[in-house]
Amino acid sequence: xxxxxxxxxxDVMIAGGGLAGLTMAARLGSSGVRVLxxxxxxxxxxxxxxxxxxxxxxxxxSTRILxxxxxxxxxxxxxxxxxxxxxxxxxxxxxLDFESSKVGDNAFGYIIENTVLRRALFERLGELKNVTxxxxxxIHDIKYGDDGVTMTLDDxxxxxxxxxxxxxxxxxxxxxxxxxxxxxxxxxxxxxxxxIAHSKPHNNLALEYFYPGGPFAVLPMTKNRSSIVWTExxxxxxxxxxxxETQFIELLKQRGCDELGDISLASPRQQYxxxxxLADKLHAPRLALIGEAAHAMHPVAGQGFNLxxxxxxxxxxxxxxxxxxxxxxxxxxxxxxxxAGRHLDHFTFMTATDVLVKLFxxxxxxxxxIRRFGLGLIEKIPPAxxxxxxxxMGLLT
Numbered sequence: 212x213x214x215x216x217x218x219x220x221x222d223v224m225i226a227g228g229g230l231a232g233l234t235m236a237a238r239l240g241s242s243g244v245r246v247l248x249x250x251x252x253x254x255x256x257x258x259x260x261x262x263x264x265x266x267x268x269x270x271x272x273s274t275r276i277l278x279x280x281x282x283x284x285x286x287x288x289x290x291x292x293x294x295x296x297x298x299x300x301x302x303x304x305x306x307l308d309f310e311s312s313k314v315g316d317n318a319f320g321y322i323i324e325n326t327v328l329r330r331a332l333f334e335r336l337g338e339l340k341n342v343t344x345x346x347x348x349x350i351h352d353i354k355y356g357d358d359g360v361t362m363t364l365d366d367x368x369x370x371x372x373x374x375x376x377x378x379x380x381x382x383x384x385x386x387x388x389x390x391x392x393x394x395x396x397x398x399x400x401x402x403x404x405x406x407i408a409h410s411k412p413h414n415n416l417a418l419e420y421f422y423p424g425g426p427f428a429v430l431p432m433t434k435n436r437s438s439i440v441w442t443e444x445x446x447x448x449x450x451x452x453x454x455x456e457t458q459f460i461e462l463l464k465q466r467g468c469d470e471l472g473d474i475s476l477a478s479p480r481q482q483y484x485x486x487x488x489l490a491d492k493l494h495a496p497r498l499a500l501i502g503e504a505a506h507a508m509h510p511v512a513g514q515g516f517n518l519x520x521x522x523x524x525x526x527x528x529x530x531x532x533x534x535x536x537x538x539x540x541x542x543x544x545x546x547x548x549x550x551a552g553r554h555l556d557h558f559t560f561m562t563a564t565d566v567l568v569k570l571f572x573x574x575x576x577x578x579x580x581i582r583r584f585g586l587g588l589i590e591k592i593p594p595a596x597x598x599x600x601x602x603x604m605g606l607l608t
Contacts (some may be wrong), residue, residue: 219247219343219368219370219371220245220370220371220372221245221246221247221343221370221371221372222239222244222245222246222372222373222374222530222534222538222540223239223244223245223246223247223372223373223374223375223376223530223540223541224246224247224248224249224360224362224370224372224374224375224376225246225247225248225249225375225376225378226249226350226362226375226376226377226378226379226383226384226385227248227249227250227377227378227379227380227383227502227504228248228249228250228252228254228257228344228346228378229250229378229380229502229503230267230325230328230329230332230502230516230519231378231501231502231503231516231519231520231522231523232248232250232376232378232379232501232502233248233329233332233333233336234277234280234332234519234520234523235376235378235501235502235523235526235527236248236332236336236339236342237280237281237282237332237335237336237339237342238276238279238280238523238524238527239342239527239530239531240335240336240339240341240342241279241280241281241339242527242530242531242534243341243534244341244530244531244534244540245341245342245372246339246341246342246343247342247343247345247370247372248336248342248343248344248345248346249345249346249348249350249362249364250344250345250346250347250348251347251348251349252346252347253346253347254333254344254346254347257329258326258329258330258333259326260324260326260478260479261479262326263325263326263329264325264404264405264406264478264479264481265324265325265404265438265440265481265483266322266323266324266325266404266406266430266432266438267322267323267324267325267328267516268293268320268321268322268417268430268513268514268516268517269290269320269321269322269323269516269517269520270319270320270514270517270520271317271318271319271320271321272517272521273320273516273517273520273521274287274321276520276521276523276524276527277520279524279527280335280523281335281338282331282332282335285331285334285335286323286327286328286331287321289323289324289327289331289433290321290322290323290433291321291322291323291415291431291432291433292318292319292320292321292415292431293311293318293319293320293321293322293415293416293417293430293431294310294311294312294318294319294414294415294416295308295309295310295311295319295414295415295416295417296308296309296319296416296417296418296419297309297416297417297418297419298419298421299418299419299420299421300420300421301420301421301422302420302467318415319417320513320517322417322430322431322432322438324406324432345364345366345368345370348364348365348366349364349365350362350363350364350365350384350385351363351364351365353375353385353388355495355496355497355498356497358373358539359371359372359373359374359497359541360372360373360374360375360497360498360541362375372541373497373538373539373540373541373542374497374498374499374530374540374541374545375497375498375499375541376498376499376500376501376526377498377499377500377501377504377505378501378502378503378504379504380502380503380504381395381486381488381503381504381507383500383503383504385498385500385504386490386500386504386505389495389498390495391490391491391492391495391500392490392491393488393489393490393491394487394488394489394491395486395487395488395489395507396486396487397484397485397486397487398485398486398487398509398568399444399445400424400425400442400443400444400445400484400485400509400568401442401443401444401445401448401449401482401483401484401485402425402440402441402442402448402482402483402484402485402510403439403440403441403442403443403448403451403452403480403481403482404438404439404440404441404480404481404482404483405438405439405441405476405477405478405479405480405481406432406436406437406438406439406476406477406478407436407437407438407439407460407463407468407471407474407475407476407477408434408435408436408474408475408476408477409435409436409437409468409471409472409473409474409475410435410471410472410473410474411470411471411472412435413429413431413435413437413471414431415431416431417429417430417431418467419511420466420467422466424442424443424444424447425441425442425443425444425511425568426440426442426511426568427439427440427441427442427466427467428440428441428510428513429467429468429471430513436477437468437471439463439468440510441466442485442510442511445484448482449482451480452480452481452482456476459476459480460474460475460476485509485510486507487507487508487509487561487565488503488506488507489505489506489507489557489561490504490505490506492550493505493546493549493550493553493554493557494546494547494549494550496543497541498546499526499541499546499549501519501522501523501526502519502522503515503519505522505557506518506519506557506561508560508561508564508565509564509565509567509568511564511567511568512560512563512564512567514560514564518556518557518560521553521556522553525549525552525553526549529545529548529549529552530545533545
C-alpha cells in the first residue's frame with residue numbers, strides 16, 4: 212500500500228476497492244489519470260476465497276473494456292470460455308439453446324473466479340505509478356466544493372480530487388451522504404454458491420434451470436470444474452449449506468449436474484442474499500456512481516458485473532477525453548453525459564432481469580405454461596435468438 216500525504220492531490224478518488232472500483236482505477240490509471248482508491252478491507256483478506264468464493268461471468272463485450280484496463284491478456288488464460296448456453300424450465304424437455312459458433316467467432320463470455328480477477332487487478336494497479344491505494348482505510352467525511360471534493364480518512368489525511376467515484380456497494384456511504392435516493396427491495400432469495408470438480412467434461416456449456424425456488428446455474432470453469440449458483444428461499448439455502456456433502460451432491464445431480472459424472476465439492480458452500488437496487492440518479496456535483504453503488508441485480512442472467520463494466524467503459528472514456536483537454540474530469544457536463552449514456556442500459560437490464568425472476572421463480576400453472584411456450588417459440592425464431600445471443604455477449608450497447 213502506498214500511503215497518502217496530508218495534502219495529496221489527485222484527479223479522481225474512488226471509494227471502494229471491490230471489482231468495480233479496482234477496474235475503474237485500472238481503466239483511468241492506464242490513461243495517465245492520477246487516482247486514489249480507498250477501501251476499508253485489507254488487501255490480503257480481499258484476495259482469499261473465504262472472502263469471496265463466487266465466480267464472475269465476463270461477457271465478450273466486457274473483455275474489450277478490460278483490455279483497455281491492461282488486464283485482459285493477463286487473465287484470459289485463467290478463464291473458461293462459455294461456448295454454448297442452455298436455458299430450461301426445470302428439467303423440462305423444452306429448452307432454449309444458444310451456440311456461439313452461430314453468431315460469430317467469439318465465445319459468449321468467460322467464467323473467472325473472483326479471487327483470480329481481484330488479484331490480477333491489484334497487480335495491475337501495482338504497475339501503475341499514478342494509482343495509489345489506501346487499503347485498509349475508512350472515509351470519515353466528504354466535503355464538496357465548486358472545483359473538487361475533499362475526503363477525510365481515518366488516518367488523518369485529507370486527499371482532494373476533481374471527482375469522487377462511488378463504487379462502495381449497495382449500501383453506498385457516498386450515495387447516501389450525497390442524498391441520492393435509491394429504489395430497492397429484497398427478493399427473499401439467497402444464492403448458495405459452490406465450486407465442484409467432476410469426472411466428465413462440461414464442454415464449455417453453461418446451464419440455467421428455472422425452479423420455483425429460483426434459478427439453478429451450472430457455469431463452466433477451468434480444470435474440469437463448474438461453479439454452482441443455486442438460488443432458493445433463505446431457509447432452504449441455510450439447510451443446503453449445512454447438509455452432509457453426499458446428500459448435497461445427490462441433490463446437485465437431481466437439479467442438473469447428472470451428466471458431469473462423479474462430483475466432489477471443490478470449495479466451501481457460501482450464501483449471498485439477493486436484492487434489487489437502482490439509484491435514482493448516477494451523479495451529484497463532483498460525484499459519479501458506478502457498480503453496485505448505482506445498481507444491484509439478481510444474478511439470474513449473469514450480467515451484474517458486465518453492467519458495471521459498461522459503466523466503467525463509458526465513464527472512463529469521458530474522463531480520459533476531458534483529462535486531455537483541461538483536466539476538469541468532474542465538471543458537470545461530463546457527469547451529465549455519463550448519466551445520459553447509461554440510463555437506458557440500466558433501465559433495460561434491471562427491468563428485464565426483475566421480470567425474468569418474477570416470471571420464472573414460481574410454480575403457478577398458467578405462468579409455467581406461458582414460459583415453456585415462450586422458450587419453445589424463441590428457439591424457433593432465429594432473429595429472436597440472435598437478439599438474446601448479442602445480449603448475452605454484451606453487444607447491445
